[in-house]
Amino acid sequence: xxxxxxxxxxxxxxxxxxxxxxxxxxxxxxxxxxxxxxxxxxxxxxxxxxxxxxxxxxxxxxxxxxxxxxxxxxxxxxxxxxxxxxxxxxxxxxxxxxxxxxxxxxxxxxxxxxxxxxxxxxxxxxxxxxxxxxxxxxxxxxxxxxxxxxxxxxxxxxxxxxxxxxxxxxxxxxxxxxxxxxx
Amino acid sequence: xxxxxxxxxxxxxxxxxxxxxxxxxxxxxxxxxxxxxxxxxxxxxxxxxxxxxxxxxxxxxxxxxxxxxxxxxxxxxxxxxxxxxxxxxxxxxxxxxxxxxxxxxxxxxxxxxxxxxxxxxxxxxxxxxxxxxxxxxxxxxxxxxxxxxxxxxxxxxxxxxxxxxxxxxxxxxxxxxxxxxxx
DNA sequence: ACAGGTTCTGACCGATCGGTCAGTTTGACA
DNA sequence: TGTCAAACTGACCGATCGGTCAGAACCTGT
Numbered sequence: 001x002x003x004x005x006x007x008x009x010x011x012x013x014x015x016x017x018x019x020x021x022x023x024x025x026x027x028x029x030x031x032x033x034x035x036x037x038x039x040x041x042x043x044x045x046x047x048x049x050x051x052x053x054x055x056x057x058x059x060x061x062x063x064x065x066x067x068x069x070x071x072x073x074x075x076x077x078x079x080x081x082x083x084x085x086x087x088x089x090x091x092x093x094x095x096x097x098x099x100x101x102x103x104x105x106x107x108x109x110x111x112x113x114x115x116x117x118x119x120x121x122x123x124x125x126x127x128x129x130x131x132x133x134x135x136x137x138x139x140x141x142x143x144x145x146x147x148x149x150x151x152x153x154x155x156x157x158x159x160x161x162x163x164x165x166x167x168x169x170x171x172x173x174x175x176x177x178x179x180x181x182x183x
Numbered sequence: 184x185x186x187x188x189x190x191x192x193x194x195x196x197x198x199x200x201x202x203x204x205x206x207x208x209x210x211x212x213x214x215x216x217x218x219x220x221x222x223x224x225x226x227x228x229x230x231x232x233x234x235x236x237x238x239x240x241x242x243x244x245x246x247x248x249x250x251x252x253x254x255x256x257x258x259x260x261x262x263x264x265x266x267x268x269x270x271x272x273x274x275x276x277x278x279x280x281x282x283x284x285x286x287x288x289x290x291x292x293x294x295x296x297x298x299x300x301x302x303x304x305x306x307x308x309x310x311x312x313x314x315x316x317x318x319x320x321x322x323x324x325x326x327x328x329x330x331x332x333x334x335x336x337x338x339x340x341x342x343x344x345x346x347x348x349x350x351x352x353x354x355x356x357x358x359x360x361x362x363x364x365x366x
Numbered sequence: 367a368c369a370g371g372t373t374c375t376g377a378c379c380g381a382t383c384g385g386t387c388a389g390t391t392t393g394a395c396a
Numbered sequence: 397t398g399t400c401a402a403a404c405t406g407a408c409c410g411a412t413c414g415g416t417c418a419g420a421a422c423c424t425g426t
Contacts, residue, residue: 003403003404017286017287018287019202019204019205019284019287021202021204021205022202022204022287024382024383024384025383025384025385026382026383026384034403034404034405035404035405035406036384036385036405037385037386037387037404037405037406038403038404038405040384040385040386041402041403041404041405042403044385045384045385046383046384046385099283099330100282100283100284101202101283103200103337104200104201104202104205118334119340122334122340126340132342132343132347132348132351133351133354133355136331136348136351136352136355137355139327139330139331139334139335140323140324140327140328140331140355140356140359141323141327142327143326143327143330143331143334144322144323144324144325144326144327144328144330144331145323145327146330147282147322147326147327147329147330148319148322148323148326148327151301151305151322151326152322154286157305157309159315160315164315165315165319168315168316168319169319171316172316172319172320172323172359173323176323176355176359186373186374207412207413207414208413208414208415209412209413209414217373217374217375218374218375218376219375219414219415220374220375220376220415220416220417221373221374221375223414223415223416224372224373224374224375225373227415228414228415229414229415
């Protein structure tokens with residue numbers, strides 16, 4: 001693995017676990033077995049490293065959300081749900097990062113992109129919700145799923161195999177998001 | 184309001200909004216209209232300030248959880264749910280803090296207490312769950328509710344009156360946690 | 367007016383932060 | 397073997413961090 005890619009992974013893991021502000025370039029360098037100068041050789045600043053760490057996840061989320069904004073959610077929410085859960089499972093660390101630290105890292109361009117995306121997501125669901133309660137269902141389903149995956153990881157609570165987790169998540173979330181007019 | 188109490192509130196708000204590591208004593212002093220030295224006069228260290236900021240919330244959560252651990256959750260989950268939701272609504276900022284930054288602030292005694300509490304909460308629910316899916320329901324319900332309240336606040340998404348929020352939360356969460364053996 | 371405790375402050379400390387730069391090491395190719 | 401670019405490093409910089417300390421300002425009771 002190239003030093004670039006290794007640094008990216010190490011930085012992502014540390015940023016997610018300890019926070020961006022609390023993670024020093026020195027620490028990242030030590031974990032990579034390099035000097036701080038070498039880190040800054042591959043990424044010209046700490047901000048660039050953060051950008052490299054989470055940009056792929058943002059791109060992916062944008063690719064999921066953008067086409068939906070044109071046509072709305074419709075009644076077929078299962079497809080969206082599966083895509084969203086897979087996104088969560090694949091990009092846990094990145095999601096963990098900008099869920100927990102996004103609000104505190106404003107003015108970092110890549111974080112602003114992520115925050116804008118979360119905001120668009122919230123608005124999209126608001127537009128597809130008939131009531132405040134339904135809006136809250138969206139929030140609990142998406143936020144709860146994201147949060148739980150992150151917590152399970154940081155507290156390393158034991159958990160079943162991934163596909164079982166995935167199936168349970170989809171089942172619970174589809175129950176929460178079912179487009180039932182009267183309940 | 185005494186300087187002590189004012190500093191506590193300012194620190195809590197800043198810690199929750201920007202993160203503990205990213206919030207300097209200088210910043211807190213400016214917001215309070217005092218010098219950094221004065222802050223350190225009232226709280227002998229930054230850690231003590233953090234402690235003062237979140238300890239009340241931890242005590243309250245402990246008071247909710249401890250008596251339950253002896254007798255289990257039982258079938259009357261409504262009472263617990265109301266208590267929990269009220270706790271969330273009253274201590275949003277504190278919950279926001281140790282949800283987002285708890286894992287990254289280990290070795291700070293008061294944070295360790297909070298993390299231990301979250302862990303006890305997770306274990307308590309695990310003990311009251313028959314299946315992995317039910318365990319996940321707990322996680323999504325509690326994590327989702329907590330996360331949503333925090334996000335609504337940090338992104339300041341508009342939201343209805345508090346009691347409506349409270350009622351909707353309790354309704355959705357009780358649906359998720361309903362002790363239904365077969366579904 | 368005086369005394370004494372509380373509150374507050376500026377100057378200062380060592381440590382660490384992100385970042386710069388000149389120069390060394392390394393590896394592939396001619 | 398000599399060459400050259402890529403990879404890497406240590407020394408250093410200004411800024412900021414949390415924290416210390418001696419003393420000024422303020423308040424209250426006498």
